Amino acid sequence: MRPDLSPSRPFRLRRPQLVIAIVGATGAVGKELLRILEERRFAVAELRLLASPRSAGRRLDFAGEELPVEEVSETALDGVDLALFSAGSGTARRWAPRAVRAGAVVIDNSSAFRLDPAVPLVVPEINPDAIGSHSGIIANPNCAAIVALMALWPIYRRNRVRRVILATYQSASGAGAAAVEELRETTRAFLDGRSFAPQRLPHVYAFNLFSHDSAIDPATGYNGEETKVINETRKILDDPDIRVGVTCVRVPVLRAHSVAATVECEWPVDPDMARGWLSDASGLRLVDDQAHNYFPMPVDASGGDEVLVGRIRRDLSDPSGHSLALFATGDQLRKGAALNAVQIAERLLP
Amino acid sequence: MRPDLSPSRPFRLRRPQLVIAIVGATGAVGKELLRILEERRFAVAELRLLASPRSAGRRLDFAGEELPVEEVSETALDGVDLALFSAGSGTARRWAPRAVRAGAVVIDNSSAFRLDPAVPLVVPEINPDAIGSHSGIIANPNCAAIVALMALWPIYRRNRVRRVILATYQSASGAGAAAVEELRETTRAFLDGRSFAPQRLPHVYAFNLFSHDSAIDPATGYNGEETKVINETRKILDDPDIRVGVTCVRVPVLRAHSVAATVECEWPVDPDMARGWLSDASGLRLVDDQAHNYFPMPVDASGGDEVLVGRIRRDLSDPSGHSLALFATGDQLRKGAALNAVQIAERLLP
Numbered sequence: 001m002r003p004d005l006s007p008s009r010p011f012r013l014r015r016p017q018l019v020i021a022i023v024g025a026t027g028a029v030g031k032e033l034l035r036i037l038e039e040r041r042f043a044v045a046e047l048r049l050l051a052s053p054r055s056a057g058r059r060l061d062f063a064g065e066e067l068p069v070e071e072v073s074e075t076a077l078d079g080v081d082l083a084l085f086s087a088g089s090g091t092a093r094r095w096a097p098r099a100v101r102a103g104a105v106v107i108d109n110s111s112a113f114r115l116d117p118a119v120p121l122v123v124p125e126i127n128p129d130a131i132g133s134h135s136g137i138i139a140n141p142n143c144a145a146i147v148a149l150m151a152l153w154p155i156y157r158r159n160r161v162r163r164v165i166l167a168t169y170q171s172a173s174g175a176g177a178a179a180v181e182e183l184r185e186t187t188r189a190f191l192d193g194r195s196f197a198p199q200r201l202p203h204v205y206a207f208n209l210f211s212h213d214s215a216i217d218p219a220t221g222y223n224g225e226e227t228k229v230i231n232e233t234r235k236i237l238d239d240p241d242i243r244v245g246v247t248c249v250r251v252p253v254l255r256a257h258s259v260a261a262t263v264e265c266e267w268p269v270d271p272d273m274a275r276g277w278l279s280d281a282s283g284l285r286l287v288d289d290q291a292h293n294y295f296p297m298p299v300d301a302s303g304g305d306e307v308l309v310g311r312i313r314r315d316l317s318d319p320s321g322h323s324l325a326l327f328a329t330g331d332q333l334r335k336g337a338a339l340n341a342v343q344i345a346e347r348l349l350p
Numbered sequence: 351m352r353p354d355l356s357p358s359r360p361f362r363l364r365r366p367q368l369v370i371a372i373v374g375a376t377g378a379v380g381k382e383l384l385r386i387l388e389e390r391r392f393a394v395a396e397l398r399l400l401a402s403p404r405s406a407g408r409r410l411d412f413a414g415e416e417l418p419v420e421e422v423s424e425t426a427l428d429g430v431d432l433a434l435f436s437a438g439s440g441t442a443r444r445w446a447p448r449a450v451r452a453g454a455v456v457i458d459n460s461s462a463f464r465l466d467p468a469v470p471l472v473v474p475e476i477n478p479d480a481i482g483s484h485s486g487i488i489a490n491p492n493c494a495a496i497v498a499l500m501a502l503w504p505i506y507r508r509n510r511v512r513r514v515i516l517a518t519y520q521s522a523s524g525a526g527a528a529a530v531e532e533l534r535e536t537t538r539a540f541l542d543g544r545s546f547a548p549q550r551l552p553h554v555y556a557f558n559l560f561s562h563d564s565a566i567d568p569a570t571g572y573n574g575e576e577t578k579v580i581n582e583t584r585k586i587l588d589d590p591d592i593r594v595g596v597t598c599v600r601v602p603v604l605r606a607h608s609v610a611a612t613v614e615c616e617w618p619v620d621p622d623m624a625r626g627w628l629s630d631a632s633g634l635r636l637v638d639d640q641a642h643n644y645f646p647m648p649v650d651a652s653g654g655d656e657v658l659v660g661r662i663r664r665d666l667s668d669p670s671g672h673s674l675a676l677f678a679t680g681d682q683l684r685k686g687a688a689l690n691a692v693q694i695a696e697r698l699l700p
Contacts, residue, residue, distance in 0.1 A: 208649040211677060221664065254557045
């Protein structure tokens with residue numbers, strides 16, 4: 001079911017104070033959305049916290065007030081200006097078109113509409129102009145793709161990246177709040193010598209790692225997460241020719257994704273020059289202290305807004321001098337999800 | 351100081367029952383050496399456990415006997431046939447040449463002699479013939495290099511690998527027993543909400559990861575571990591032209607190293623064919639169940655002898671069809687160190 005993407009949709013949110021709905025408010029990303037709207041003093045006239053029937057009736061704190069969580073419904077979406085969706089693809093497919101018909105602009109964190117040609121897929125630091133073409137729904141990209149692209153973009157825009165090979169180190173938060181809790185609880189059980197079984201995730205997580213648990217496409221051998229990174233990279237960069245190889249791995253880290261990248265550029269590229277480009281880029285922080293062996297780490301990225309990038313050096317496997325290696329880390333719940341969505345919303349404000 | 355590598359050194363150990371010394375017996379690799387010698391019923395006539403003065407006086411179990419740990423000395427090395435060194439490079443440089451002069455063959459797990467042209471650097475499944483050229487000392491390779499090369503070799507020997515890009519996921523055990531304990535203890539403190547400071551390692555390890563803590567070479571930007579992987583890959587494969595890019599990262603895993611590899615071959619290569627080569631290879635186990643999303647994991651590799659390999663698929667960033675991606679995991683203390691050393695020793699037996 002496609003949303004009603006009529007060309008009469010508003011480009012910008014016209015009211016200075018907005019009626020905002022968060023769909024999926026009780027999830028890990030939903031809670032982070034609440035925190036970020038509050039931190040950034042977003043123009044909220046009314047905030048509706050929506051969720052599945054299972055979570056309805058709970059209360060969440062926003063700016064010192066306890067707000068009730070309601071079930072998603074036509075009525076609950078009535079009069080909403082901005083709907084931030086942080087639920088699954090099924091919920092987004094069902095409710096995002098109705099929110100649009102009710103007059104809202106939707107920013108959806110699921111993969112439901114990301115590859116729809118009528119839906120912009122946006123990282124505001126990279127392709128803010130794409131927002132202008134929306135017809136009611138704007139998609140928030142995959143979290144691993146956001147972290148990787150934040151680090152690649154300052155290079156790409158000066159010296160087009162033709163090929164990138166990524167290996168990710170993804171945190172529990174990408175699988176939701178229950179996975180974060182499972183990592184903590186099974187790790188505690190392991191340390192106490194108690195037996196435990198994985199529940200939310202398919203494999204043991206305590207002091208272990210595993211290939212990303214999204215389904216493998218038998219035609220390619222790539223899992224769903226890897227396929228998202230490849231396709232979304234092409235769409236965000238508007239570059240169908242960029243060649244992307246990627247391996248997505250879950251590591252026992254709570255809430256920041258990391259990525260090791262090998263980047264081949266159109267022209268020869270110098271690490272010092274790239275370091276300059278990266279240190280000037282908005283939303284990025286260069287953490288590249290070779291003398292003290294201090295580089296991007298999840299513990300430093302967690303809770304922050306910036307993606308950290310470092311380990312900038314030549315790719316020694318490419319003698320042509322066109323390639324660099326680097327390492328980046330970003331908070332999965334913030335820049336990887338909630339913060340990016342709110343940054344898109346900020347661009348819609350008058 | 352170079353060892354006395356006189357050409358009269360014996361190629362093989364001549365006695366069926368050997369006097370064996372373990373230098374560095376109380377370390378993580380030393381203890382694993384004891385376990386593996388016992389498991390494999392190695393031909394031990396006498397076992398001498400040697401260590402630094404700090405550890406002398408302790409006792410370790412071997413085959414039901416409590417053996418004393420002595421300080422390394424000329425006397426302690428007297429009459430030794432086989433000396434397994436699992437101490438640092440400094441200890442190896444000081445004592446390995448003396449062990450050789452006392453008549454022993456030395457298998458050294460440190461990096462002290464690995465790049466010495468007179469010293470073979472051996473993974474028995476890959477270059478067993480190199481053992482024959484030893485002059486008293488044989489070097490055991492870096493643990494990350496062993497795990498990566500075990501997975502690459504079955505491809506390389508049929509379709510020469512010209513370029514490989516590696517990202518590692520390395521365990522605490524590579525930094526020694528104290529690092530394993532630090533990972534456990536700081537993780538427990540984190541879960542209990544207690545404060546803690548890193549001791550053995552330079553960074554927070556609980557639910558974190560960091561670039562490998564070996565010193566960065568300012569000339570290249572690569573750390574010591576990465577430089578070892580590059581140089582040792584070339585030496586073990588006897589291929590100075592293979593192009594290697596590598597990023598080494600420590601992850602909060604106790605004792606197995608993993609690696610994501612992108613491999614470019616001389617000729618076009620088919621994933622199914624590579625899967626066949628890998629499933630036939632000695633010391634490797636193919637774990638590549640796409641339907642159930644089951645691939646190599648540290649929890650399955652830990653305590654075992656085999657390196658696990660899977661996620662075999664085309665590298666989608668190379669449209670020429672010459673490249674594959676794969677993922678491998680191996681026990682760092684066993685195949686990455688102690689087991690490989692004992693396998694070398696077994697090849698020296700009559």
